[in-house]
Amino acid sequence: MSPVSPRNGAPTVDVHAHVLLPPVEDAVAGHPGLAAARDLDARRNGPEATAVSGPMFRDRIPRLTDVKARLAAMDASGVDVQLVSPSPSHYHYHYWADEDLARTVWELANEGTARHVAQAPRRLHGLGLVPLQHPGLAVEALEHALGLGLRGVEISSHAPGRELSDPAYEPFWTRAEETGAILFLHPFGCTLDERLNRWYLSNTVGQPTENAVALSHLIFSGVLDRHPGLRVVAAHGGGYLPTHIGRSDHAWRARTDTRGCARPPSSYLKQLYFDSLVHDPHVLRELIRVAGPDRVLLGSDFPFDMGTDDPLGALRDVTDLPAPHFHAVRGDNAAALLRLT
Numbered sequence: 001m002s003p004v005s006p007r008n009g010a011p012t013v014d015v016h017a018h019v020l021l022p023p024v025e026d027a028v029a030g031h032p033g034l035a036a037a038r039d040l041d042a043r044r045n046g047p048e049a050t051a052v053s054g055p056m057f058r059d060r061i062p063r064l065t066d067v068k069a070r071l072a073a074m075d076a077s078g079v080d081v082q083l084v085s086p087s088p089s090h091y092h093y094h095y096w097a098d099e100d101l102a103r104t105v106w107e108l109a110n111e112g113t114a115r116h117v118a119q120a121p122r123r124l125h126g127l128g129l130v131p132l133q134h135p136g137l138a139v140e141a142l143e144h145a146l147g148l149g150l151r152g153v154e155i156s157s158h159a160p161g162r163e164l165s166d167p168a169y170e171p172f173w174t175r176a177e178e179t180g181a182i183l184f185l186h187p188f189g190c191t192l193d194e195r196l197n198r199w200y201l202s203n204t205v206g207q208p209t210e211n212a213v214a215l216s217h218l219i220f221s222g223v224l225d226r227h228p229g230l231r232v233v234a235a236h237g238g239g240y241l242p243t244h245i246g247r248s249d250h251a252w253r254a255r256t257d258t259r260g261c262a263r264p265p266s267s268y269l270k271q272l273y274f275d276s277l278v279h280d281p282h283v284l285r286e287l288i289r290v291a292g293p294d295r296v297l298l299g300s301d302f303p304f305d306m307g308t309d310d311p312l313g314a315l316r317d318v319t320d321l322p323a324p325h326f327h328a329v330r331g332d333n334a335a336a337l338l339r340l341t
Contacts, residue, residue, distance in 0.1 A: 010327065010330075010331045010332050011080035011081045011331050011335060011340065012079050012080045012312065012330050012331045013079070013081045013334035013338070013340075014074075014079045014081070014082045014083070014298050014299060014300050014302060015082075015083040015233060015275055015297045015298065015334050016083070016085075016184075016186075016275045016277060016299030016300055016301050016302070016307070017083065017084050017301075017303075018064060018086065018087045018301070018302065018303075019064060019065070019086060019087065019112070019113055019116050019126075020064035020065050021087070021108065021116075023108045023112055024090045024094075024109050024112065025090075027101070027104050027105060027108055028094055028101065028105065031096075033094075033096030033097065034093060034094070034096070036096065037092075037093045037094070037095070037096055038093060041093070043193065043194055043197065044190065044192075044194065045197060045200070045202045046194075046198050046202070048198065048199075048200075049197075049200045049203075052200075056304075056305050060303045060304065063303040067116060067119040067124070070120075070124075070302075071120060073302070073303065073309075076309075077311065077312065078312050079311070080331070081123055081124070081125065081334075081335075081340065082124055082302065083127065083182075083334070083338065084117055084124055084125065084126050084127070085113070085126070085127040085154040085184050085186065086109045086112075086127070086129055088156070088186055088187075090109050090129065091109075091132075091154070091156055091188070092156060092189060095133045096133075096160075097131070097133070099131075102133065102134055102137060103140075103141075105129070105131070106128065106131055106137075106144065106145075107144065110129065110141070110144050110145045110148055111148065113127065113128060113150060114126055114148040114150055117150075118149075125150075125151050125338055126150045126151065127150055127151060127152050127153055127154045128141070128142075128144065128145030128148070128150045128152075128153045128154070129141065129145075129153055130145075130155060130172070132156060132158070132159035132169075133160065135162070135166065135168035135169050135172065136168070138169065138171070139171050139175045141153070142172065142175060142179070145181075146179055151181070151182050152176070152184065152231070153181065153182075153183060154183075154184040155184070155185055155186070156187060156188060157185065157187035157210040157211065157214035158191075158213075158214060158217075163213075163217045164214050164217045164221075164223070165217035165218065165220070165221030165223065169223075173223055173226070174227065176227075176230060176231075177227045177230050180229075180231060181231065182231050182233060182337065183230065183231065183232045184233045185211070185215070185232055185233065186235040187206075187207050187214065187236075187239075189202055189203075189206060189210075190202050190203075190205070190206025190207065190209055192205075192206060203306055207236055207239065208239035209239060209240065210239065211234055211236055211237075211238050211240070211241065212238070212239040212240040215238055215241050215272070216241060216248065216265070218232070218268075219248075219261055219265050219268045220258060220261050220265065221260050221261070222261050224261070224268050224271050225261055225262045225263075230271070231273070232271075232273065233272075233274070233275065233297065233337075234272055234273065234274050234275070235277070235299065235301075236275065236277055236278065236301075237275060237278035237283065237284070238269075238272070238274045238291075242269055242286070242290050243283060243287065245266040245290060246266070248265035248266070249265055252264050252265055266290065269291045269292075269295070270292050270295060272295065273291075273295050273296070273297055273333070273337065274287055274291055274295060274297070275297050275298070275299025276297065276298050276299050276311065276314065276329055277299040277300065277301055277307060277308065277314075279308070281314070281317040281318045281319070284296075284314070284315070285318045288321070288325060293322075293324070293325035293328045293329065294328055294333055295333070296328075296329045296333065297329065297333050298311050298312070298329055298331065299311065312330065315329055315330060
């Protein structure tokens, strides 16, 4: 299948898809920090969710690792191009790693992702990882990813003890802005811990919460004022923030302690990008309205169960969406972001 779709002359691009990289897990196997991280994750999710997630993950290993299986699934869903990022488990479970092991993790993740997408270079593009727990290494890891031909890196909503507003990340934001690297903001789990350990609340409530908190740190701390050229893509539609941004604007106007940013918080939504994975056509319509039709990108969370097998269908469910806006979200925006020809 050609990477250029006949629909509106541009490809259909899914910016939210993952790859599983077994060498990363081999590198951290047996370390006490890994066992502790997995124990914390099990407590946060609860036994019922853990019992369901194990088989779900195993069933998806072929699509997470085999390029032929990935391309077949893309063809079935009408997706021409994917932006592929490492499974969030590759960073979430390893924030305990010291600098030497962290370097091994990002090198393996970046190199593994680059090899994966190189098998179908006209249809797959990749993102690497940076160790947020070691801000002083983030620029080095970003440069490593870009040097391999990756389009940027995937980052979490925070690292233990560090929010994205931490001044230690300033060199990373500066270099990402200079290079035009894509920063894919993708939380994994939630720090509300056992409060969300039933009914998969750790994901259904926790992930949108983590997105909103992380984006708020970028906005209110002035990161987006200092680095207006950052190309940040927020997974899961940015969580709760875009549709509840009015409360942030009210706080900014009403309280002096919220004035870390130069403008009302809602104005920064148009500096960010958001994927379309919100599971509700009314929410997606509102996201397109508040962020702008040029700032929303098609996303599926391929191939996980909290994603969608039909991202185009989800977009079509937004009734009365003007055709130019539909095509912008379908692929035009992502094609411009990825600089596809």
